[in-house]
Amino acid sequence: xxxxxxxxxxxxxxxxxxxxxxxxxxxxxxxxxxxxxxxxxxxxxxxxxxxxxxxxxxxxxxxxxxxxxxxxxxxxxxxxxxxxxxxxxxxxxxxxxxxxxxxxxxxxxxxxxxxxxxxxxxxxxxxxxxxxxxxxxxxxxxxxxxxxxxxxxxxxxxxxxxxxxxxxxxxxxxxxxxxxxxxxxxxxxxxxxxxxxxxxxxxxxxxxxxxxxxxxxxxxxxxxxxxxxxxxxxxxxxxxxxxxxxxxxxxxxxxxxxxxxxxxxxxxxxxxxxxxxxxxxxxxxxxxxxxxxxxxxxxxxxxxxxxxxxxxxxxxxxxxxxxxxxxxxxxxxxxxxxxxxxxxxxx
Amino acid sequence: xxxxxxxxxxxxxxxxxxxxxxxxxxxxxxxxxxxxxxxxxxxxxxxxxxxxxxxxxxxxxxxxxxxxxxxxxxxxxxxxxxxxxxxxxxxxxxxxxxxxxxxxxxxxxxxxxxxxxxxxxxxxxxxxxxxxxxxxxxxxxxxxxxxxxxxxxxxxxxxxxxxxxxxxxxxxxxxxxxxxxxxxxxxxxxxxxxxxxxxxxxxxxxxxxxxxxxxxxxxxxxxxxxxxxxxxxxxxxxxxxxxxxxxxxxxxxxxxxxxxxxxxxxxxxxxxxxxxxxxxxxxxxxxxxxxxxxxxxxxxxxxxxxxxxxxxxx
Numbered sequence: 001x002x003x004x005x006x007x008x009x010x011x012x013x014x015x016x017x018x019x020x021x022x023x024x025x026x027x028x029x030x031x032x033x034x035x036x037x038x039x040x041x042x043x044x045x046x047x048x049x050x051x052x053x054x055x056x057x058x059x060x061x062x063x064x065x066x067x068x069x070x071x072x073x074x075x076x077x078x079x080x081x082x083x084x085x086x087x088x089x090x091x092x093x094x095x096x097x098x099x100x101x102x103x104x105x106x107x108x109x110x111x112x113x114x115x116x117x118x119x120x121x122x123x124x125x126x127x128x129x130x131x132x133x134x135x136x137x138x139x140x141x142x143x144x145x146x147x148x149x150x151x152x153x154x155x156x157x158x159x160x161x162x163x164x165x166x167x168x169x170x171x172x173x174x175x176x177x178x179x180x181x182x183x184x185x186x187x188x189x190x191x192x193x194x195x196x197x198x199x200x201x202x203x204x205x206x207x208x209x210x211x212x213x214x215x216x217x218x219x220x221x222x223x224x225x226x227x228x229x230x231x232x233x234x235x236x237x238x239x240x241x242x243x244x245x246x247x248x249x250x251x252x253x254x255x256x257x258x259x260x261x262x263x264x265x266x267x268x269x270x271x272x273x274x275x276x277x278x279x280x281x282x283x284x285x286x287x288x289x290x291x292x293x294x295x296x297x298x299x300x301x302x303x304x305x306x307x308x309x310x311x312x313x314x315x316x317x318x319x320x321x322x323x324x325x326x327x328x329x330x331x332x333x334x335x336x337x338x339x340x341x342x343x344x345x346x347x
Numbered sequence: 348x349x350x351x352x353x354x355x356x357x358x359x360x361x362x363x364x365x366x367x368x369x370x371x372x373x374x375x376x377x378x379x380x381x382x383x384x385x386x387x388x389x390x391x392x393x394x395x396x397x398x399x400x401x402x403x404x405x406x407x408x409x410x411x412x413x414x415x416x417x418x419x420x421x422x423x424x425x426x427x428x429x430x431x432x433x434x435x436x437x438x439x440x441x442x443x444x445x446x447x448x449x450x451x452x453x454x455x456x457x458x459x460x461x462x463x464x465x466x467x468x469x470x471x472x473x474x475x476x477x478x479x480x481x482x483x484x485x486x487x488x489x490x491x492x493x494x495x496x497x498x499x500x501x502x503x504x505x506x507x508x509x510x511x512x513x514x515x516x517x518x519x520x521x522x523x524x525x526x527x528x529x530x531x532x533x534x535x536x537x538x539x540x541x542x543x544x545x546x547x548x549x550x551x552x553x554x555x556x557x558x559x560x561x562x563x564x565x566x567x568x569x570x571x572x573x574x575x576x577x578x579x580x581x582x583x584x585x586x587x588x589x590x591x592x593x594x595x596x597x598x599x600x601x602x603x604x605x606x607x608x609x610x611x612x613x614x615x616x617x618x619x620x621x622x623x624x625x626x627x628x629x630x631x632x633x634x635x636x637x638x639x640x641x642x643x644x645x646x647x648x649x650x651x652x653x654x655x656x657x658x659x660x661x
Contacts, residue, residue, distance in 0.1 A: 049538060050538075051534055051537075051538070070537070071534070071537045071538050072537050072538070072540055072541070072542070074538075075540065076538060077538070078534070078535065078538040080531050080534070080535060082531060084531035084532050084534065084535040085532075085535075086532055086535070086536075086549075086550055086553075087532070087554065088553040088554060088556075097536070097539055097541070097549070098539035098540055098541075101536070101539065101540055101541040101542070101545045101549070102540060146535075149535075149539065150538075150539075152539075153539055153540055
């Protein structure tokens with residue numbers, strides 16, 4: 001089922017959580033709402049679910065306006081950040097809940113409910129824990145039960161609010177890959193909220209980057225990462241070096257503060273060399289080297305005093321034999337220049 | 348000195364951190380002695396006296412006193428008043444806790460103050476309020492008299508006064524609980540298609556169950572034991588408007604000590620029963636709060652997860 005949000009606005013007192021947001025999600029897609037806290041992403045998700053009502057604007061499912069329907073009537077699957085499992089019910093009862101509260105004429109029989117729950121328990125690979133209570137499960141297990149519970153009512157739309165937010169790093173990674181595989185399996189239109197750019201880029205078909213109640217950019221993970229539309233998106237997706245500069249023709253001159261442009265360079269797009277190679281470059285002094293991990297992270301001070309972050313492969317680092325307080329040349333391989341007016345908002 | 352030393356060795360905590368916060372044996376024993384002496388004088392001794400005096404003239408006198416028609420009427424009236432006040436305050440308490448715990452609205456702090464009012468007002472004043480409203484010279488008195496309705500010096504007044512005095516118990520017990528639990532589970536139930544009543548009976552009520560029972564126990568104990576407010580509105584008509592506490596007073600004033608203490612022993616038994624149920628509930632809540640957090644079942648999350656084909660969910 002496709003989802004359309006049309007010109008949604010929502011205020012909490014003086015705070016504008018959503019400011020005229022429009023979004024279209026085609027049927028069967030897995031979409032990430034990505035943004036810092038307070039950007040309105042959770043509010044948008046809750047408006048789609050009917051747990052929150054917009055001050056203005058419409059929500060459509062498959063072209064039908066459902067803005068006035070309650071959460072109960074919208075029949076969406078919703079997975080909460082803190083699981084919201086019924087603490088006094090077993091895993092089995094939690095998953096069966098949505099089936100057992102149906103009106104008598106559409107309620108499945110006891111046998112059908114049991115079969116359905118066992119199918120779902122197999123899907124989340126927790127068949128042996130059916131009789132446990134939520135407090136006896138780990139975070140990752142609880143989140144999977146919450147997902148199974150939401151899927152039990154066969155929703156046309158699955159909405160997940162920071163589904164992996166409360167989990168530790170390893171379980172998180174595992175569970176998001178599992179979610180991606182699950183989505184490829186059942187093709188249910190899914191929207192999940194996250195503040196973790198890595199998670200959004202890895203899992204989603206499309207990423208919606210939000211900031212201050214507005215949508216900054218919508219696009220595939222490649223698009224938003226490689227062609228960020230605004231300084232905010234550039235800044236939010238991955239690490240970045242920020243220099244003041246000036247644009248003349250197709251050349252950017254950095255370190256000229258009085259002019260009206262901001263130059264963005266990703267740390268891995270800066271190269272360190274012992275000698276200037278004739279192209280564009282600047283001098284820097286190495287302050288700190290962190291060689292733990294797949295990439296070596298170098299902190300340096302540019303000739304005009306700003307800090308510069310540079311990333312390189314272990315191999316390259318081995319070739320260069322860098323040491324602290326050494327003076328080197330830095331060669332930008334690719335830069336992105338934004339107008340100052342837009343850039344000031346990205347800070 | 349020797350005993351003090353051995354006891355100290357027995358009681359001393361093994362690690363240093365505990366030692367730093369532990370008093371010397373002398374201080375500990377004197378504190379314990381003061382506490383025991385206090386409890387003994389003010390709680391255990393009076394309780395023992397109640398039962399001793401009740402049975403002072405033998406078991407037959409005790410049971411004869413309880414079978415006396417006026418006493419039986421008082422017991423019935425007490426049960427009736429509590430039987431009406433407690434369910435009313437239970438319903439009100441749940442509704443108030445739900446409204447206060449879940450919603451922000453204008454006048455919320457005023458409502459909380461109102462709920463606390465019966466705690467801060469003397470019960471005698473509470474009783475007088477009803478006399479001033481429903482009494483013959485009261486605000487609604489003439490209208491009630493014209494329609495032949497009796498509230499003051501009758502059973503309805505007693506029920507009203509009891510309800511007023513026991514008003515805060517359930518609500519006060521539940522408000523912090525409901526606030527702490529948040530409403531995510533209710534929202535989850537809603538998105539799963541549950542109606543408002545289904546959500547209440549299947550999700551909300553089980554979650555507040557023990558707090559509710561606890562509140563009801565306290566409410567009931569107070570409802571049966573209430574003296575001041577009921578005394579003002581009752582009119583002390585024997586066999587008609589006397590509750591157990593009022594009956595005890597009358598018997599005592601008439602120097603019928605054994606029967607007075609016999610009825611008193613019933614209320615004391617009620618208090619004991621309440622305490623037992625209360626500790627049971629506390630033990631139970633403590634246990635459900637202490638359920639092991641993910642005890643060593645983490646193994647499965649480290650396994651590779653793959654959606655199982657064929658188990659299509661939607």
